Amino acid sequence: MLDVFLMLVAMAAQGAGEARSSSMAEVAAEPAPVTESAAPTEQAAAQAAPQPAPQPAPEVPSGKFTTAQEVRPILGMTKANWIAVREYDGQDIVYFTQLLSWRCGLNAIRYSFNDGPIQVYPLPPCHDDTASPNALIDDEAMPIMGLAPGSVQKVYVEIFYDDMTTDSASFERKAVLMP
Template sequence: MRFLKSAVFSLALMLLPASGPASAQGMPPEQIKQILDLTKANWVAFRDWEGQELVYFTHLESWKCGIDYVFYGVNGGPLDQEWELDECDPANPNAVLKDKPYIERPAGSTQSVSVQLVFPDGSKSALETFEYKPQ
C-alpha cells in the first residue's frame, strides 16, 4: 500500500505544469481532474467509531479547489445529497480545515456510498461506488 501511495504521489508531481493557465492549486483544471481520476479509490473512506459509521470525504476536501460539487447517494440510492466542500483558499489549497470531514450514520446502516463530482468546466466524473466492509 505504501508503494501505491508513493507511486500516485510521484505521478501527481509529474503532472505538475511548468507553466500555463493554472487553477487555485497551481495546476490546470484538466490536471486536477486527472489526479482525482487516478486517486478515485481514495475519494471516500469508512470508519466505525463509538457505535456509528463515519463516511469520510477528506480526500475530496484536499482537492476542493478543482471541484465545484460533490453529489452522493447511500446504499444504491439516487445522488440526492451534496457534500458541501469548504471554500478554496488559494494560499493553502490542499488544507482540510473542517472539524468533521465526514458524515455520521447509524451502525449497520451503510452498505455503499456512490459519488459523482462536478468540475468547474461543468463536466462530471464517472459515478464511483464505494463498498463499506465493516471491520
C-alpha cells in the same frame, strides 16, 4: 449553495451531451437547500433576482491545483480512495477527505447511501490567498456522522469539476472500510 445549484442548472441548459444532460436535469430539479441563518425576505430576494449563469472556470494551470485540469488526473488515479467508511463509537462515519483535499478544482460533490436519495456535500471554500489553497483548516473536512452502525453498505459519489465535466464512482462497504 445557491451558486452550486445555479451552476448545475446552467450545465443542464447548455446540453453538455445526452448522458450528462439527463443527470444535470436531475440536479436542476432538486431545490436549493435552505439555511437557517438566512431570513425569509433574503431568501425571497435571492430567488427573485436573476443570477448570471455559471460558466466554466478558466483552466489556466496555477501550480496550486485549483483547476479541473490540474486535479482531474489526481482524482482519476485515486478514485478507489475518494471516500472511506469507519465504524467508530457505535456509528458509521463516512469521510470525503480525498475529494476535499483537491476541492478547488471542483464545483460540487453529490453522494447517496445504499441507493438512497442523492445529497449534496457542502464544499469548504478554497483558500486562494494562501500557498496551499486546498488546505483543510479547522473543522472544514467534517465527515458524515451519526449513521447507524453497519448501515452504510454502498456509497455512490458524483463529482462536478469546475470545467463543467463530471465523474462518478460506486463503493461497496468492504472496499472502503477502514480498520
